[in-house]
Amino acid sequence: MTDTVRGRSTAENAQLALLLEVSSTPKPGNVDRHRNHDDLRFEQFVAGAVGARAGLDRAAAGAPVGDAFERAVAGMRHQTGGNTQFGAVLLLVPLVRAAAAGDLTPEGARAVVDETSVADAIDFYRAFEHVDVAVDEPPEDLALPDVRQGGDAAPALRERGLTLADVMAESAPGDGIAREYTEGFERAFRTADRVEEGSGPVTDRAADAYLAALASEVDTFVVTTHDRETAEAVRRRARAARDGEETPEELADELVERGINPGTTADLVAGGLFIALERGLVV
Amino acid sequence: MTDTVRGRSTAENAQLALLLEVSSTPKPGNVDRHRNHDDLRFEQFVAGAVGARAGLDRAAAGAPVGDAFERAVAGMRHQTGGNTQFGAVLLLVPLVRAAAAGDLTPEGARAVVDETSVADAIDFYRAFEHVDVAVDEPPEDLALPDVRQGGDAAPALRERGLTLADVMAESAPGDGIAREYTEGFERAFRTADRVEEGSGPVTDRAADAYLAALASEVDTFVVTTHDRETAEAVRRRARAARDGEETPEELADELVERGINPGTTADLVAGGLFIALERGLVV
Numbered sequence: 001m002t003d004t005v006r007g008r009s010t011a012e013n014a015q016l017a018l019l020l021e022v023s024s025t026p027k028p029g030n031v032d033r034h035r036n037h038d039d040l041r042f043e044q045f046v047a048g049a050v051g052a053r054a055g056l057d058r059a060a061a062g063a064p065v066g067d068a069f070e071r072a073v074a075g076m077r078h079q080t081g082g083n084t085q086f087g088a089v090l091l092l093v094p095l096v097r098a099a100a101a102g103d104l105t106p107e108g109a110r111a112v113v114d115e116t117s118v119a120d121a122i123d124f125y126r127a128f129e130h131v132d133v134a135v136d137e138p139p140e141d142l143a144l145p146d147v148r149q150g151g152d153a154a155p156a157l158r159e160r161g162l163t164l165a166d167v168m169a170e171s172a173p174g175d176g177i178a179r180e181y182t183e184g185f186e187r188a189f190r191t192a193d194r195v196e197e198g199s200g201p202v203t204d205r206a207a208d209a210y211l212a213a214l215a216s217e218v219d220t221f222v223v224t225t226h227d228r229e230t231a232e233a234v235r236r237r238a239r240a241a242r243d244g245e246e247t248p249e250e251l252a253d254e255l256v257e258r259g260i261n262p263g264t265t266a267d268l269v270a271g272g273l274f275i276a277l278e279r280g281l282v283v
Numbered sequence: 284m285t286d287t288v289r290g291r292s293t294a295e296n297a298q299l300a301l302l303l304e305v306s307s308t309p310k311p312g313n314v315d316r317h318r319n320h321d322d323l324r325f326e327q328f329v330a331g332a333v334g335a336r337a338g339l340d341r342a343a344a345g346a347p348v349g350d351a352f353e354r355a356v357a358g359m360r361h362q363t364g365g366n367t368q369f370g371a372v373l374l375l376v377p378l379v380r381a382a383a384a385g386d387l388t389p390e391g392a393r394a395v396v397d398e399t400s401v402a403d404a405i406d407f408y409r410a411f412e413h414v415d416v417a418v419d420e421p422p423e424d425l426a427l428p429d430v431r432q433g434g435d436a437a438p439a440l441r442e443r444g445l446t447l448a449d450v451m452a453e454s455a456p457g458d459g460i461a462r463e464y465t466e467g468f469e470r471a472f473r474t475a476d477r478v479e480e481g482s483g484p485v486t487d488r489a490a491d492a493y494l495a496a497l498a499s500e501v502d503t504f505v506v507t508t509h510d511r512e513t514a515e516a517v518r519r520r521a522r523a524a525r526d527g528e529e530t531p532e533e534l535a536d537e538l539v540e541r542g543i544n545p546g547t548t549a550d551l552v553a554g555g556l557f558i559a560l561e562r563g564l565v566v
Contacts, residue, residue, distance in 0.1 A: 008334060016333045019302070023326055033316055033325065042316065043306055043486050047566040050299045051291060053336070078291050079566045173295050203326050283330040283362045 006280055011053065011060040012098045014092050016283070017274035018049035018085055021266060024206035026248045027263045028214065028238065029222075029255035031205070037256060044081030051075035052089050059096040065116050066123030066164055069093045075254040083131045086219070087135070087267035089176045090124075091188060092274055099278050106184030115182050116164035118157055124164050134225050135172060144170050145209040176220040176264040180271070187213065189271025195281065201283050202273075210269045211248055214238035219262035226260060234262060289563055292334065293382045294343040297375050300557035301368055303331035304549060305558070307489035309531045311497065311521065312505075312538035312545045316486070320539060321447070327364030334358035335372050342379040348399050349406030349447055352376045356410040366414045370460045370504070370550035373407075374471060377464070377558055382561050389467030390564050396464050399447035401440055407447050409434040417508050419457060459503040459547040470496065474555025478564065485566050490533075493552045494531055497521035502545035509543060517545060 008016065022045040026030035031049035055072020059065070072089045098108035100226075129150035131247075138146050144167055162254055171178035180188055191209045198205030215238035222231040234255065240246045255261075273281075289562035291299065303424045305328040308315035308422035314325055340470065342348070379392035402554075421429050427450055428436035440450075445466075463471055475494045481488030491537025498521035507512035524531045556564075 006361065008330075010337070012333050012358075012361075015336075016330055019329045020326055021553065023329055041484060043303055043484065043566055044304045046306055047291075047299055050295050050302065053295070053298075054292075075295075078289065199325060201326065243489075283326055 001081055001143060006282060008277070009060065010096055010278065011056045013099075013277040014056040014060070014096050015053045015093065016047055016142035016220070017044065017270050018052060019275050020202055020206060020283070021088065021270040022049070023045070024203040024210065024269065026252035027207055027210045027266060027269070028241070028248055028252040029234065029260050030210075030266045031261075032207075032252070035256050037259065037261060039259075040081045040084070044079040045084045047079035048076040048081070051078040052085060055089065056092065058196045058279050059093045060100045062097070062100060064120050064123070065093050065097060065112065066120030068096075070123040070130075073130045077130045083133050085267075085270070086127070086131060086133050087264055088270040090177050091180055091185070091267050091271040095185060095188065095271060095274055099274075100177055104275060104278050106186065106189055108281050109185045113168070118161060118163055120164035121157045121162050121167045122151065122154045124167060124179060125149065125153045125157065134207050134221070136224050174220060174223070176217070177267055180268070182186050185271065187268050188271030189275060191268050192275035192279065195272055195276045196279070202281065206273055207248070209272060211238055211242055212264060214262055214265045215242045219265045221263035221265075222260060230260065231262075234260060289565060291560070293561065294339045294505045295367055296382075296560040297343070297379050297557050298332055298336045300375065300553045300560060301335060301371055302329065303485060303489060303556050303566070304371065304553040305329070305332070306491065307486040307552065309535035310490055310549060310552070311531055311535040312517065312543050313493075314544075315535070315551045316491075318535060318539050320542065320544060323364045323367070323544075327362040330362035331359040331367035333363070334361040334367060338372065339360045339375065339379055342376045343383045344515075345380070345383060347374050347403050347406070348380060348395065349403030351379075353406040353410045355490040356413045360413045366416050368416060368550075368553070369410070370547055371553040373460050374463055374468070374550050374554040378468060378471065378554060378557055382557075386559060387561050389469065389472055391414070392468045396448050396451070401444060401446055404440045404449035404450050405434065405437045407438045407450060408432065408440065413453065417504065419507050431471050457503060457506070459500070460550055462503075463551070468554065469502070470551050471554030472558060474551050475558035475562065476534050478559045479562065485564060489552050489556055490531070492555060493523055493548060494521055496551050497545055497548045502548045504546035504548075507542060513543060514545075519545060527549055544563045 024034045026032045046092050052072040054075045056066050060066035094112040098104050098114045128147045145156045168178040168181035172182045194209040195205045218231045218235050243253045306316045308317045335355040337358045338351050342351035377395040380395045381387045411430045428439045449459040451464035455465045477492040478488045501514040501518050524534045
């Protein structure tokens, strides 16, 4: 393929990754090209991806991760669906920074995370002011300020010298996106490999990669919004769909009907699509 | 609704209009959320809208219409589907300029067209170098250089002092987008009114406005790619679907199967969506 076809900028690839993610179908439990949730519609994800672009542009220009993330979420919010791509953007921003620095590898992405500061952590907390994000009730011994404090957590973050990397490391046990920050974005890179190894339209490959990811690990967003038992059951059902015991389409219809939305797995697909696009995937 | 929900920039609204247009369904004959053509897929329109953004940003910043258009088409081309949104972007750029100047009205848009120069005409011709656009074989007495010359038409355009407004006026009889340039974007504004008067999700309203536009006038892209008889038949069938004599879904399936793509009518919907978004339509 010619460079004409692939000549997108890094920020354009990040925005396109958000749009291709929601356009891929079937992605059991998520809004996709053929399905809406009652309170969350396809076009709201589209508007979210349009609004997030300014923050992605900033990340590509080298802005700090927290600043770019906060700006992306502020823009994403310009639609009535609420939280469409908070997790996806959180995953994308360090990957965009790594790509802009010419090192879109697990090591390059780790380096971006390692360089985060207390200011990044404060901006991350501020982003929660823009949109209602489903979070667990914090345990009493939590090592972090409650994210629901938003920017009011700044003094506590400063006093304890907590960087965004620290915040993510503390959150990693219960949050699949935070775990990516601590583990070199391993699952996002694996998802990119799967998309690249697939054949046919990009959106079909992304749907396959989604089902593989859903079958392999419990979705932490389902744990938060439902419970671990439900999330385990979803993982088993995804594996059964991978094994041909039921169709992904049926599973997709059922999960949407039950309001079960494995959002973290969708976020991983957005990250994987971005990596694949940067590496030359053609649409 | 709060400003938080509507706080998009003009360029963001233009990009969102392109994305909402292709997401609206059913839009008989066009790629939509539920349909692809064999050689033109949903995700290629999505990529086209991502790539067009840089040109839309330029238009919003006050760049000349031709320059912004040429840049938008150059970016739109970063996908393998070819011409996805040439006509839609051609329609959007003067509307974006009018909005950025604070006068998104038929008069404001006319003023933008009236101010176009020979340089704008040359950039318009250059845009044809980026992508294969379906055009009629020019008649022998054609008053304009053949667009297939691309930038090579520059000397002829300069010699004859043809502005972009002149080019559009000459093209208007056979081209629905050129006619918008000469008639104050009347159909785009009417489409915006229809979208605003509708109820329910924005994409449903846009699909209704599309069918109304398809029923009211012959689609010039169908005339170019097929013939006038086919285009007339499509208009009649759209009217029948409006009157409940057949379903829009059936008509959509049939036209896609026959490879009949009323692209100019889809372009008008993109223009109408942009106007409605600028006037406060909430997604």
